[in-house]
Amino acid sequence: xxxxxxxxxxxxxxxxxxxxxxxxxxxxxxxxxxxxxxxxxxxxxxxxxxxxxxxxxxxxxxxxxxxxxxxxxxxxxxxxxxxxxxxxxxxxxxxxxxxxxxxxxxxxxxxxxxxxxx
Amino acid sequence: xxxxxxxxxxxxxxxxxxxxxxxxxxxxxxxxxxxxxxxxxxxxxxxxxxxxxxxxxxxxxxxxxxxxxxxxxxxxxxxxxxxxxxxxxxxxxxxxxxxxxxxxxxxxxxxxxx
Numbered sequence: 001x002x003x004x005x006x007x008x009x010x011x012x013x014x015x016x017x018x019x020x021x022x023x024x025x026x027x028x029x030x031x032x033x034x035x036x037x038x039x040x041x042x043x044x045x046x047x048x049x050x051x052x053x054x055x056x057x058x059x060x061x062x063x064x065x066x067x068x069x070x071x072x073x074x075x076x077x078x079x080x081x082x083x084x085x086x087x088x089x090x091x092x093x094x095x096x097x098x099x100x101x102x103x104x105x106x107x108x109x110x111x112x113x114x115x116x117x118x
Numbered sequence: 119x120x121x122x123x124x125x126x127x128x129x130x131x132x133x134x135x136x137x138x139x140x141x142x143x144x145x146x147x148x149x150x151x152x153x154x155x156x157x158x159x160x161x162x163x164x165x166x167x168x169x170x171x172x173x174x175x176x177x178x179x180x181x182x183x184x185x186x187x188x189x190x191x192x193x194x195x196x197x198x199x200x201x202x203x204x205x206x207x208x209x210x211x212x213x214x215x216x217x218x219x220x221x222x223x224x225x226x227x228x229x230x231x232x
Binding site for chain 1: 122127154159160161162163164208219220221222223224225
């Protein structure tokens with residue numbers, strides 16, 4: 001099946017620093033990628049939808065200036081957590097949609113990034 | 119709006135025993151339903167899906183799920199689990215009209231005990 005690579009898998013940073021997470025579709029071109037956040041024992045919550053060449057669409061309650069998303073190519077989307085604080089500590093996971101698909105059956109997920117802000 | 123409820127956060131089961139992971143959903147529109155699996159240190163993978171047609175769907179590794187519209191459920195079952203089934207399982211729902219957002223449940227950790 002299709003492969004989505006997410007890097008890094010684990011990052012620790014000091015409060016106030018920025019962290020960039022990369023999501024790459026390795027064997028297909030993803031015009032749309034999604035960023036999710038998961039707190040312990042909670043659902044994956046959609047943060048934003050990233051469309052290649054245009055601005056990301058953020059879900060209600062997600063600060064777009066805090067979580068910068070760039071989708072500059074058909075195979076790469078990045079999420080930058082700016083001025084990270086301990087409350088941003090979470091598991092972040094990306095997914096890419098195979099444009100040949102329709103609903104959730106064509107979503108392919110990265111392995112996630114565990115962010116810990118000290 | 120849609121929501122998914124997975125009441126069991128962890129399910130321990132002995133090897134070769136049957137298992138059922140429960141999933142209930144709510145939606146005001148017709149739905150597609152999914153089960154995703156996440157093995158340790160890996161991304162989510164689609165396990166099986168219900169889009170239309172037969173309400174009983176099966177995966178290649180012996181899991182099955184049945185869409186029950188009246189009970190708004192999509193429980194996942196396997197008659198005999200293996201150690202390699204140890205993973206976290208997520209139930210998910212999306213609307214059925216064109217591409218729509220996928221809403222996930224909180225996940226159920228299946229722990230198969232040898």
